[in-house]
Amino acid sequence: MAKLTKKQKAQAEAVEGKDNLTVEEAISIIKSNATAKFDETIEIAMNLGVDPRHADQMVRGTVSLPAGTGKTVRVGVFARGAKAExxxxxxADVVGAEDLMEQVQAGxxxxxxxxxxxxxxxxxGxxxxxxGPRNLMPNPKVGTVTxxxxxxxxxxxxxxxxxxxEKAGVVHAGVGKASFSEADLAKNIRAFVDAVSKAKPAGAKGTYMKQVAVSSTMGRGVTVDIVSATGNG
Structure with missing residues (x-):
């Protein structure tokens, strides 16, 4: 087994034995461990009690994070005429029709x-x-066919x-940057969890939200108390 670096040891010790933290406690630990030379993304992973192979258990949607993502998003639009304008x-960064299709086909x-x-x-189509494999296919359910x-x-x-x-019933996303304030990250995390909660499919049985964990790009994850993550704590 590979030996841990000093930094990895320190990160491991910072999260050891810490589970089901409040959102604020989790953010504090994650931010203090985000010591990479770049502005690490703060990521959330949610284990859900669904099997997305069944259509009535698919979870998908969109959420506008109150403090933004901290990322520059490049947007491509397939449209003609007035809608292209x-x-x-x-x-939009790139707009087109057949010409844009040819660009994509060329890689x-x-x-x-x-x-x-x-x-x-x-x-x-x-x-x-x-x-499809890049999760870029426009879909009316998430407002990208409109x-x-x-x-x-x-x-x-x-x-x-x-x-x-995804296949194992896991939903994950970036919810901000390590440079964000703790308050902004907390708002974003709760907005994301709320959106996933509202997207609960009709076919979901038993416990819907099984686990919520937060991490930074290079750091270890910590589990978050679900009640705190839903803003009811």
Whole structure:
């Protein structure tokens, strides 16, 4: 087994035996351990009592984090004419139709979020094998297939986060940066947990939220008390 560095030992000792902390306690520990030379992302992982292989147990949605994400999000929009102009005016990074499809097919994916007007979906549909695995496929359920491209672009740029349950029923996302204040991180974490709570699918049985954990990019995770994370603590 590889030996731990001094820094890794210190991080391990900081979280040892600490479980089910309040959101504020967890953030305090995570921030103090986020000592990398870059501004680490604060990440949340939620274990849910769902099996997303069943359609009635799929969890997905979006949430606008009150303090933003701290990340610059590049937005690509499939649209024509007036809707393409609207997307550009709203701050989209790349806008197009067949020309944008050809760029993506050539491996030039210069966006982190993809939005499309409904009439563009026959074109976007051809890119399913490229966009799907990257979680970039526009979907009306999360507001990325829409005629209101202005609102969708502004939401993506303004701190909106998408989430979806993976195979094991785990939802994870970045909820800010280590440089954020503890108060802003707490607001973002509670907003995210609240959105996942509201996205509880009809087919979920038993305990829906099993565990909530928070970590930084390079740091160890700590579990958070679910009542505290929902803002009811």
């Amino acid at each position: 609207e997307a550009q005016a709203a701050g 030039n994916i210069n966006f982190d979020r993809c939005i499309a007007t409904p009439d563009m979906m026959p074109i976007v 051809r890119l399913g094998k490229i966009l 005629m209101d491209v202005k609102e969708a672009v502004e939401a993506a740029k303004g701190g909106q986060v998408q989430f979806r349950a």
